[in-house]
Amino acid sequence: KTSLQKQEKRQLEAERKKEEKRLEDMAKRAKEKEEEDERKASLALVERNAKILERENNEKKVQDEEKRKKRREDKKLAKQQKKDKMIEQGRKDLNSTTDSTDWDSTDWESDDFND
Numbered sequence: 001k002t003s004l005q006k007q008e009k010r011q012l013e014a015e016r017k018k019e020e021k022r023l024e025d026m027a028k029r030a031k032e033k034e035e036e037d038e039r040k041a042s043l044a045l046v047e048r049n050a051k052i053l054e055r056e057n058n059e060k061k062v063q064d065e066e067k068r069k070k071r072r073e074d075k076k077l078a079k080q081q082k083k084d085k086m087i088e089q090g091r092k093d094l095n096s097t098t099d100s101t102d103w104d105s106t107d108w109e110s111d112d113f114n115d
Helices: 004-101
Strands: none
Touching: none
8 A cells, every 4th residue: 555655646746747857848938938029129129220320320421411412503693693792893984984084184175076
């Protein structure tokens, strides 16, 4: 009878160890799954942040290019305005030299003017 009891005791102990190992394996798999989920979530966050940064960089590049374009246009406009101003000043100078004919030296009493 004692050998039967010992055999049952060993069998119960083996079943207990088997169940313990099964529970440990389940806990281990659950922990590994949780770590894998955290890793995936972290990776997804990094990828999301990278996309946001890339979008911000692209927007900044576009804004910088627009600023450069505007500066170029402003420089062209300023250059054209300066050119126009110089041309206008040249016209004024030309007109003022033709307008400032010395009328006093013109002989108004000459025969050509008094008919």
